[in-house]
Amino acid sequence: MIDRDRLASLRAAEEDRFARLHPSSAALAEQARGPLLAGVPMPWMTRWPGRFPLFFDSASGARLTDVDGVEYVDLCLGDTGAMTGHALPQVTDAIAGRASRGITTMLPSADAVWVGEELARRFGLPSWQLAMSATDANRFVLRFARHLTGRPRVAVMDWCYHGTVDETLAVLDGDRVVARPGALGPQVPVAETTAVVPFNDAEALDRRLAEGDVACLLMEPALTNIGIVLPEPGYLEAVREITRRHGVLLVNDETHTLCAGPGGATAAWGLDPDLVVVGKPIGGGIPCAAYGMTAEVADRLSGPMLGHEIDVAGVGGTLTGNALALAAIRATLSSCLRDEDFAVAVPLAERFTAGVAGVIAEHGLDWHVQRLGCRAEYWFCPPPRDGAAAAAAVDEDLEGFLHLWCLNRGVLLTPFHNMALFSPHHTEADVDRHTEVFGDAVAALTGH
Numbered sequence: 001m002i003d004r005d006r007l008a009s010l011r012a013a014e015e016d017r018f019a020r021l022h023p024s025s026a027a028l029a030e031q032a033r034g035p036l037l038a039g040v041p042m043p044w045m046t047r048w049p050g051r052f053p054l055f056f057d058s059a060s061g062a063r064l065t066d067v068d069g070v071e072y073v074d075l076c077l078g079d080t081g082a083m084t085g086h087a088l089p090q091v092t093d094a095i096a097g098r099a100s101r102g103i104t105t106m107l108p109s110a111d112a113v114w115v116g117e118e119l120a121r122r123f124g125l126p127s128w129q130l131a132m133s134a135t136d137a138n139r140f141v142l143r144f145a146r147h148l149t150g151r152p153r154v155a156v157m158d159w160c161y162h163g164t165v166d167e168t169l170a171v172l173d174g175d176r177v178v179a180r181p182g183a184l185g186p187q188v189p190v191a192e193t194t195a196v197v198p199f200n201d202a203e204a205l206d207r208r209l210a211e212g213d214v215a216c217l218l219m220e221p222a223l224t225n226i227g228i229v230l231p232e233p234g235y236l237e238a239v240r241e242i243t244r245r246h247g248v249l250l251v252n253d254e255t256h257t258l259c260a261g262p263g264g265a266t267a268a269w270g271l272d273p274d275l276v277v278v279g280k281p282i283g284g285g286i287p288c289a290a291y292g293m294t295a296e297v298a299d300r301l302s303g304p305m306l307g308h309e310i311d312v313a314g315v316g317g318t319l320t321g322n323a324l325a326l327a328a329i330r331a332t333l334s335s336c337l338r339d340e341d342f343a344v345a346v347p348l349a350e351r352f353t354a355g356v357a358g359v360i361a362e363h364g365l366d367w368h369v370q371r372l373g374c375r376a377e378y379w380f381c382p383p384p385r386d387g388a389a390a391a392a393a394v395d396e397d398l399e400g401f402l403h404l405w406c407l408n409r410g411v412l413l414t415p416f417h418n419m420a421l422f423s424p425h426h427t428e429a430d431v432d433r434h435t436e437v438f439g440d441a442v443a444a445l446t447g448h
């Protein structure tokens with residue numbers, strides 16, 4: 001359907017435009033090639049469209065400005081890390097205030113109590129711990145689950161993403177569990193650590209868990225890392241019943257699905273997990289994450305948590321739970337990601353979805369756009385049922401072109417997603433700007 005020659009020549013023109021618009025980023029990128037592996041401080045940053053990465057200067061609310069002074073509507077929001085909007089004054093004040101009074105001491109601060117209570121209120125789980133990142137939180141939870149059940153494997157959904165967690169970088173190849181394409185240097189063959197099941201397939205889950213070797217199922221209530229794949233009616237209820245019947249702990253990773261509301265999909269959909277992981281946006285941009293658990297899990301863990309060797313148990317971290325992170329979480333959760341914030345952000349995501357769906361329909365494309373709360377994403381196929389079907393529709397050339405076209409016209413999308421995230425700081429005009437730019441890109445591609 002897409003004319004690949006036309007796509008290639010449009011992409012080349014956008015590459016030239018990108019280079020013309022960003023001489024200062026180009027100079028920094030050239031300089032960075034020496035001291036930084038791949039010219040960036042973190043490898044994913046090579047995945048932005050354009051011949052070199054854009055260097056950012058400042059960001060505020062829903063706007064970002066690069067080192068060439070070009071301003072963007074930021075629909076990436078740090079791939080969820082800045083879902084609240086950037087540099088909110090109440091959060092930066094709290095961070096500055098805490099920083100001037102000491103950041104890291106290995107002692108709890110008073111904010112920790114407020115944070116634990118607030119997370120308990122939002123997610124309905126009574127007992128919480130901090131981590132530095134959602135990756136870390138997931139690693140700790142997997143370790144706890146193996147400890148509590150005495151079982152060696154963890155189960156995940158095919159084409160999930162839960163951070164740089166060894167056990168989760170696994171996919172299905174037919175019936176076999178294999179390393180996810182691109183995963184570097186697996187510790188051991190992933191089939192030894194991991195069971196993988198397709199999303200939205202309760203029977204496959206039941207069959208796999210019946211083997212009795214799985215400690216926990218770690219899942220997003222909706223897949224958000226291979227486009228957005230929503231659960232079919234009844235699926236999540238079946239997951240809960242099946243995991244419980246097989247004595248498998250259910251862990252909801254709400255790092256992205258927090259877009260569904262103040263207590264993530266867990267609260268929005270009345271789910272009943274044994275543990276929940278939250279990360280990224282809860283600290284307004286300061287690295288931090290948290291995991292919560294039921295009273296029963298907390299009770300079973302309280303023995304080991306107080307043991308003399310907890311410092312070498314494989315759970316925790318020297319900077320984890322530091323006072324800066326806790327002050328940032330308190331400032332963020334007391335002023336952001338509340339019902340009233342979602343009441344502004346969700347209608348913007350609905351407007352985005354309607355705009356993109358209109359363009360798709362106008363051009364008769366077999367693409368779709370999906371939404372979960374204040375997050376929306378388009379994908380180059382009809383709505384898939386599971387991750388493998390979504391993965392089959394990945395089209396890097398098309399995605400790269402659309403991202404670059406939008407970026408060159410002042411709209412930032414999330415790299416390796418076609419995702420737009422909305423904060424209360426976006427406006428309807430921001431959404432309409434994207435719809436216009438996206439519509440022009442698709443018209444240029446289809447030639448009408």
Ligand code: PMP
Binds near residue numbers: 136161162164255279
């Ligand atoms: N869980 C989910 C669902 C994620 O999408 C991600 C990152 N995209 C993580 C965990 C890991 O977060 P981090 O990279 O901040 O550790």
